[in-house]
Amino acid sequence: MPPPTKNCPVAVKNNHVQNIKPASFLDLRVLFFILQKAIIILSKLLAFSKKSYLCKLRNIFHQKMLSLILLSVFGITNLFLGFLRQRNIVLFASMAFTFITLVVSWLDMNGTLITFDASLNGGMMANDKLSTSFAFVMLLTALLIFPLSTHYLKDKEAQPAEYYAILMFSLVGALMMVSYKNLIMLFVGVEILSISMYVLTGSDKHNVKSNEAALKYFLMGSFATGILLFGMALLYGAVGAFTTEAIQTYVSANKVVDSPMAFLGFSMMLIGILFKISAAPFHFWTPDVYEGAPSLFTAFMSTIVKTAGIGATLKFVTLFGFIPLGASWYPAWYKGVAIVVILTLAIGNITAVYQSSFKRMLAYSGISHAGYLLMAVLALSPVSSVKAILFYTLAYSVATVAAFGGLMAVAGNKRKEEYAYFNGLGKTNPFLALSITISMLSLAGIPLTAGFFGKLFVFLSVFERGLYFLVVVAVLMAAVGVYYYFRVIIAMYMREGNNEPVQVSSGTIATLLIANILTIALGIAPDLWLNWFM
Amino acid sequence: MLFLTKIYQPSDYLPILIQFGLAVGFIVITMIATHALGPKRHSKVKDETWECGIEPVGDARTPISVKYFLIAILFVLFDVEVIFLYPWAVNFKHLGWFGFFEMITYLAFMLIGFYYIVKRNVLKWE
Numbered sequence: 175m176p177p178p179t180k181n182c183p184v185a186v187k188n189n190h191v192q193n194i195k196p197a198s199f200l201d202l203r204v205l206f207f208i209l210q211k212a213i214i215i216l217s218k219l220l221a222f223s224k225k226s227y228l229c230k231l232r233n234i235f236h237q238k239m240l241s242l243i244l245l246s247v248f249g250i251t252n253l254f255l256g257f258l259r260q261r262n263i264v265l266f267a268s269m270a271f272t273f274i275t276l277v278v279s280w281l282d283m284n285g286t287l288i289t290f291d292a293s294l295n296g297g298m299m300a301n302d303k304l305s306t307s308f309a310f311v312m313l314l315t316a317l318l319i320f321p322l323s324t325h326y327l328k329d330k331e332a333q334p335a336e337y338y339a340i341l342m343f344s345l346v347g348a349l350m351m352v353s354y355k356n357l358i359m360l361f362v363g364v365e366i367l368s369i370s371m372y373v374l375t376g377s378d379k380h381n382v383k384s385n386e387a388a389l390k391y392f393l394m395g396s397f398a399t400g401i402l403l404f405g406m407a408l409l410y411g412a413v414g415a416f417t418t419e420a421i422q423t424y425v426s427a428n429k430v431v432d433s434p435m436a437f438l439g440f441s442m443m444l445i446g447i448l449f450k451i452s453a454a455p456f457h458f459w460t461p462d463v464y465e466g467a468p469s470l471f472t473a474f475m476s477t478i479v480k481t482a483g484i485g486a487t488l489k490f491v492t493l494f495g496f497i498p499l500g501a502s503w504y505p506a507w508y509k510g511v512a513i514v515v516i517l518t519l520a521i522g523n524i525t526a527v528y529q530s531s532f533k534r535m536l537a538y539s540g541i542s543h544a545g546y547l548l549m550a551v552l553a554l555s556p557v558s559s560v561k562a563i564l565f566y567t568l569a570y571s572v573a574t575v576a577a578f579g580g581l582m583a584v585a586g587n588k589r590k591e592e593y594a595y596f597n598g599l600g601k602t603n604p605f606l607a608l609s610i611t612i613s614m615l616s617l618a619g620i621p622l623t624a625g626f627f628g629k630l631f632v633f634l635s636v637f638e639r640g641l642y643f644l645v646v647v648a649v650l651m652a653a654v655g656v657y658y659y660f661r662v663i664i665a666m667y668m669r670e671g672n673n674e675p676v677q678v679s680s681g682t683i684a685t686l687l688i689a690n691i692l693t694i695a696l697g698i699a700p701d702l703w704l705n706w707f708m
Numbered sequence: 709m710l711f712l713t714k715i716y717q718p719s720d721y722l723p724i725l726i727q728f729g730l731a732v733g734f735i736v737i738t739m740i741a742t743h744a745l746g747p748k749r750h751s752k753v754k755d756e757t758w759e760c761g762i763e764p765v766g767d768a769r770t771p772i773s774v775k776y777f778l779i780a781i782l783f784v785l786f787d788v789e790v791i792f793l794y795p796w797a798v799n800f801k802h803l804g805w806f807g808f809f810e811m812i813t814y815l816a817f818m819l820i821g822f823y824y825i826v827k828r829n830v831l832k833w834e
Contacts, residue, residue, distance in 0.1 A: 250817075253824055411718070435718070 241279040241309060242346050248275070249342035256335020261327045265681075268338035269320050272345075276313040279306055279349075297355045297417070305353035307564050308485040312348050315477045315571040316341065318689055321681030322579050323470050337377065341474060344370030348478055352485035357406050357416040357443075360486060364402065364450065367482060368395050371475055375467040387466025394449070394459040402446025408439030421493050430506045437506065440494055444511075447490060451483035451544045454517035464537035469585065472533065473578035476540040477571040484547045488563060495554045504554070511552050512644060518545030519651040526658045532581055533591040535658055536574070539617060542655060543570050546632050549644055553635040561704055562631035568703060569616060569624035569696055576613035576689035580606055583678045596662055598671020606678055607666045609686040616693045618659040619652055624696035631700075778830055789818050 248271035255264050320341075326332040347366025354360040372395065376388025410416060412435040413424045430437055445456065452460040464472045491511075495504040522542030529535040547566055553559040583606055584599065585591050600607040616625035629652060633645050696703055757764050796803065796811050803810075825831065 250820060254827075257827060 241275050241313075242349055244271070244275050244278060245342050245346045245349070248272075249339040249346075252335055252339040252342065256333065256339075261334060264335045264338060265320065265323065265327060268342065269317060271342065272313060272317050272320065275345075276310065276317060279309045279313060298359050299350065299353045300355045301353060304489070304560060304564075305349075305485070308352040308481060308567070309349050311564065311568045311571060312345065312352075312478045312481050314568075315481070315575060316345055316474070318572070318575045318685050319470065319473050319477070321685045322473065322575075322582055324679045324681040325582075326470075331380075333377075337374065337470075340370045340374055344374075344474075345478070348482035351482040352489065354486070354489065355418050357409070357418075357421075360490070361399075361402065361406065363482075364399065364447075364486070367479060368399065368450070371471070371479060374471040374474070375463060377471065378468050381466075383466040384468065385466075387463045390459055390466075391463045398446050398449035398456070401442050401449075405439045405442025405444075405446060408435050409443065410439075412436035412439060418489075418493055425494055425503055429502045431502075437503075440507070441510070443490065444487070444507075447483060447487050448514065448548075451480050451487065451547070452541050453514050453544050453548055454521045454541065455514065457518070457521065457541050457544075460541055461534050461537040464540070465531065465534050465591075469533065469578055469582045472536075473575055476536065476578075477574050480540065480544060480547075481567045481571060484544070484551065484563060484567060487548070488551050488560070491551055491554065508552060511548065512641065515545050515548045515552060515644060516647050518542065518548060519648055523651040523654040523658075527654065529658070530593060531591045532593055532596065532662065535593075536577060536581070539655065539658070540574070542651065543617075545651075546629065546648065549648060550632045550635050552644070553632075553639040553641065555635055555638050558631070558638055559635035562628070562635045565624075565631050565696075565700065565703060566628035569628040569693070572689045572692045572696075573613040573616035573623075573625060576609055576686055576693070577617065579682050579685050579689070580610035580613070583682050584676055586677075593661060593665050596665040596671075597669035598666070598673060599676065600667040602671065602673055603676045603678065605683070606676060606686070609690050610666065611663050612690045612693055614659040614662050616697070618656045620656075622694065622697045624693045624700070626697060627700040775830075775833065782825065782830070786818070786822075789815075 248268075252264060252268050252271070255267050258264070320338070323334065323337070326334040326337065344367050347363045347368075347370065350359055350363030351367060354363060372388055372392045375391050376385055378384035406416075409421070412433055413421050415421075424433075424436065428436070449456040464476065467475065494507065519542055522538050522540075522545055526535050526538035526542065529538060543566075547563060547570075550559045550562040550566065553562075581591065583603075584595055596610075599610070612623065616623035619625045619629040629648075633648065636645050636648075753759060792814070793811075796807055799807065
């Protein structure tokens with residue numbers, strides 16, 4: 175840089191200013207002076223506020239997990255917006271509300287660790303980096319799912335305001351599941367999420383399949399919650415507290431051989447949570463429920479509920495497995511979970527091949543993706559498996575939302591969910607066909623899509639742990655997966671259809687566009703997400 | 709261990725098991741005893757649903773209007789709400805203004821729910 179010339183130009187400028195507008199120059203100086211004073215006063219106020227009421231207010235907003243409060247209050251507001259005659263407002267309002275919550279949770283992400291109600295046994299919930307990242311994935315997915323629901327706005331029988339409100343309440347439960355520091359909060363989160371989903375599953379009141387699905391989901395879910403609670407009681411009996419810190423201390427202080435009660439409690443709790451993500455021996459409810467529920471809520475179930483479940487599993491399993499602490503515990507349970515992973519991958523992928531309904535196929539593919547995610551949980555390395563899970567949940571959620579958006583556009587209100595209805599879609603609606611193709615490629619794990627890197631990161635984390643046989647099984651099953659995902663693509667581009675035009679609403683187009691752009695962007699530059707958030 | 713002064717072993721819960729056994733045993737024994745001890749008189753009139761009054765017509769399992777269920781569940785909801793007021797009333801002085809504001813928040817949520825119910829015409833019988 176050249177040294178600034180101080181003599182000549184400044185003097186000239188000063189003369190110039192003073193000669194022509196002395197008053198305005200004075201004004202400027204006064205203004206500057208006032209500004210300076212104001213800044214000093216403000217900074218003093220800020221310094222003062224650190225010990226004062228203002229700071230207290232700020233802390234209240236931070237410590238009470240603002241995103242949870244916002245979602246609850248917005249949900250209630252949404253209910254009342256439903257009384258307005260203009261139904262579109264409800265959709266825009268709920269999207270705006272979710273977006274605000276997304277921004278708030280993103281602001282929380284880069285902040286320090288915030289513990290909710292720290293005075294009580296070391297806190298009930300914590301807003302750490304992991305939980306906020308999961309929250310980001312789930313809120314983003316919710317934001318993508320909302321525009322798919324435009325058909326409810328025209329339907330006189332439907333109650334869109336209530337649906338959105340219940341979805342937002344269920345998001346509260348999902349956020350609690352990924353940020354708990356006390357097992358009671360885990361239970362409350364699971365319940366809030368599940369009960370909302372039971373209601374929404376049966377929301378298509380005049381459809382027998384929807385009613386059947388709701389009853390099945392409710393009964394099976396209640397049993398799973400019961401098992402979760404039994405496990406929690408046993409764990410409490412052994413540890414003497416519900417907090418994660420107490421459990422960690424207990425696990426590091428005791429050998430697994432000496433504490434069968436705690437181990438039994440751990441196993442039962444794990445079964446309860448694995449039910450929610452539909453891992454293999456506990457997956458029987460999934461296909462029927464996914465098929466019976468209205469597609470919008472199936473999309474919600476297979477993305478957000480699964481993400482919340484896997485977040486809860488990761489947090490819970492971490493308590494019993496991180497090597498410095500749970501050195502004697504990990505060998506005791508990892509074989510059981512490995513069997514669950516293999517079963518999940520095998521049953522999910524092989525059964526999906528035999529489905530004739532696209533929606534049922536997506537249900538089984540959801541089971542298989544739960545298997546991949548569980549693999550990363552099983553690897554349990556502090557950095558790489560957490561990264562893999564976060565990336566995989568985002569990639570899977572975005573692709574699944576696009577797939578369900580395409581399905582809803584093709585099926586319409588008539589529940590035409592067979593593969594045959596996709597025949598010839600490449601000619602009648604090239605955009606829809608292309609976006610379904612991209613989402614199928616991502617779910618299958620083809621390179622240049624997000625799904626490929628998701629699988630890659632998962633396999634790498636499992637490799638790091640040294641569970642090579644799991645990787646072999648998973649790669650074989652991924653190859654099986656390619657078959658049934660490509661069936662849709664073949665139907666769309668190589669089969670002759672009846673050339674009936676397919677109408678796509680503008681909301682669906684927006685969702686599909688954003689989901690596909692995200693899928694490809696994450697497939698080309700996976701570090702985008704990884705570096706930004708973790 | 710960390711927060712409890714005493715560690716409870718599974719054997720400490722034996723009294724609960726005994727209590728449970730007694731409760732189940734009492735029911736089973738009374739059911740068997742009433743059948744064994746009571747007199748049995750069967751006749752056509754005795755086996756009717758109602759021995760006197762109007763002749764029963766049709767199936768007992770007719771669908772009931774969902775309004776009844778709604779009213780019933782809303783009654784339970786607001787009944788439970790009142791129950792939550794009791795512990796607050798007992799600890800009213802101890803909890804002070806904090807408890808007061810918490811309770812106001814809670815009641816406000818319940819009232820919002822009540823207003824919603826009224827607006828949705830759930831309580832209207834036509």
